[in-house]
Every structure is written in structure tokens, then in C-alpha cells.
Amino acid sequence: MRFVLASASPARLAVLRAAGVDPDVVVSGVDEDAITASLPDPAPAELVTALARAKADEVAARLADGGDSDGDTDTVVVGCDSMLSIGGEVVGKPGTADVARTRWKAMAGGTGELLTGHAVVRLRGGAPGAVVDRAARVDRAEGTQVTTVRFSTPSDEELDAYLATGEPLAVAGAFTLDGLGGWFVEGVDGDPSSVIGISLPLTRRLLAEVGVGVAALWGSRGTE
Template sequence: MRFVLASASPARLSVLRSAGIEPLVQVSGIDEDAVAAALPEPSPEELVTALARAKAEAVVADIAATEPDAVIVGCDSMLLMAHGEIVGKPGTREAAAKRWAQNAGSTGELLTGHAVVRLRNGEISACAQRHLGTTVRFGEPTEAELDAYLATGEPLHVAGGFTLEGFGGWFIEGVDGDPSSVLGISLPLTRKLLAEVGVSVVTLWRRPTAE
């Protein structure tokens, strides 16, 4: 059975590899705005979960043709800011700077939606989905530090405008909850969702090569 990651995120890939799984990466390329527009006034939790499922389902046809027995995992992350706004990837330096100006010295909740689709004989046999929220405590970088961080380009392309494992980790005071979820994929939650579709995560582990 193949573990398929429906995401281009290098952080999610790194988390899985470190945890013993070598996934097949198949990027969904969905129109996230269209998925969101089709939902009637979704809560932030409903939105990230719906996007995660849409990503997983979008690659089913391609995967079923070559890997008829597989589990496909989709994830989506957004930051619920202290003042109630939910945000994804800043996209521009200006937007990232604004987010940090709002978040510095406060907390936000990183919401990550997870969806697992099980394929048997090329057909969907089961699905499971859920979200997880993790509190992130932001530090207060100096103006020079923030300029340097923005210049790396890193915060422009990640949910909430920060990372835990990269340059942004210098400015995160702490995390209350599952740190792997902040990296983009919660290992404990993914294990539970796999179990719900009848798959034990240990059967997917990459076995060490004997020397």
C-alpha cells in the first residue's frame, strides 16, 4: 500500500520522512478560492477541513491508475489570528509584514485540516477527516530582525506567514499543542484517521536497510 501526500509542502514531506514514511507526492493543484466560495459561510475549522479533503480527492483519479491500493492524505493550514481574522499564505512582503505587526507579542491558533482517502482496487472505500488547532505564541522581533526575515522570502509562502522549523523558529516563543500540526501535518491525528479507514500506520513505515 502506498502513502500518497497530496501536497507540495516540503515541511509536510520532511515530517513524514522523519517519522518513517516515504510518501508518493502528488500535488492537487485545486482552486482553493473556488472550494471556499462553494461553502455556505463555513467556520474556519470547516474551511480548512474542506480544503484538505478537496486536495485529497483531486488526485484520486491519477493515483488510482497507478496505485490502486493506497491512502491519500490531504492537509490545509490557516492561522486564526488573535483579533478573529483567518489567514493563509501572505503571498507578498507587505502582507507578511502586516501579519507580523498584528501578531508580535500575541498568540494565534494554527488550524490544520486533515483528510484521508482510502483506495481499494482503484476505488474509494473509506474517508476520514478532522481538524486540529494549536496555539502559537509569537515573539517580538526587532524591526531589523523582521526586515531580515522578510528578505528571506520564507514567510510569504507559508500559512500565517511563519514557520517553526525554518528562519521563523527564532521568533516563535512556544507552541501549546501538537508541534507537528504547526509544521503542516499532525502525526497523532493522521494516525487516528488512518485507523478510521482501516490502516495501521506501522504497516506504512519504511523499514531500515540491514547493513
């Protein structure tokens, strides 16, 4: 069984490696803005799941079409996408220090919901499996994990220093739990691994839906 992570996120990769899985990394080429624009007023969970699905499907199709999947070996592709919901507004990566500062001013001392969409695609013998009756065998599975994050209030000096590192500019919600941003998180209510970028409990359940036991992946190594 080959395990492929359809994400460039070092945090997601670190979570999986710490949990005993060392996947191949194949970054998707999907246009996230185009996908978002194509959805008419999506609910937050619908949006992150659609983006995760697009990433997993694009990588799976590329592996199958390009012959990168061994014809005798099944491959599992996992795609994820995270966004933070604050007061009903869903935000992704801020991109600039000014946007990140505005978001921190809004969420400091309060809470937000971190949503991470997950999609799993199993390529059976090198080809994308067809979706079949869920009572029988499912080759695609997806879901969203929602975790409440409780934020502290960094001082102006702390926030300036944090923004200067560049870390919050490239992560959903302008914070990390496993990096420098962890200093400003009071706690989480729910799954902490999902806040980092990939929910281990949800991923295990989705893998089971496509017939893959997570223990079979422990100790696996990618084929770099």
C-alpha cells in the same frame, strides 16, 4: 500499501520522512480560492477541512482514473491545509512582503491558533472506497487539529531580514516553526507537528479509521 501525500509542502514531507514514512508526492490541482468562495461564511475548522478534503479527493480520483493505483494494492491519500486564526480572522499564505509585515505586526507578542485540516482517502484495490457505516469500515476520514502558537516580537531589523528571505510569504500565517521563523516563536500549546503542516497524532487516528495501522507504513518508500 501505497502512501500518497497530496501536497507540494516540503515541510509536510519532512515531517513524514522523519516519522518513518517516505510517501509518493502527487500535488493536487484544486482551485483553493474557488472552494473558499463556495462556502458561505465557513468556520475556520470547516474551511481548512474542506480544502484538505478537496485535495485528497482530487488526487485520489486522478490516481484511480489514470490507472496510477495498482489494482492489487491499496493506496492511502492524505491531503492537508493550514491557516492561522488571529483575533477571529483566518489568514493563509500572505503572498507579498507587505501583507506578511502587516500580519507580523498584528501577531507579534501575542498568540494565534494554527488550524490544519486533514483528509484521508483509502483506495481499496485501486478504486475510491465508498463511505460506509462508521461502526463498520470507513474509507474516508477527516479532522482538524488546532494548536495555539505564542509569538515573540522581532525587532524591525529582524523582521526586515526575515521578510527578505521570502520564507514567510509562502507559508500559512507568515511563519514557520521548523525554519527561520522558529526564532520568533516562543512556544506552542498543542501538537507541534501540526504547526509544521501535518499532525502525526491526528493522521494516525484518521488512518486507523480507514483500517490502516501506522506501523505498517514505517520504512515504506515511494515509487518515484
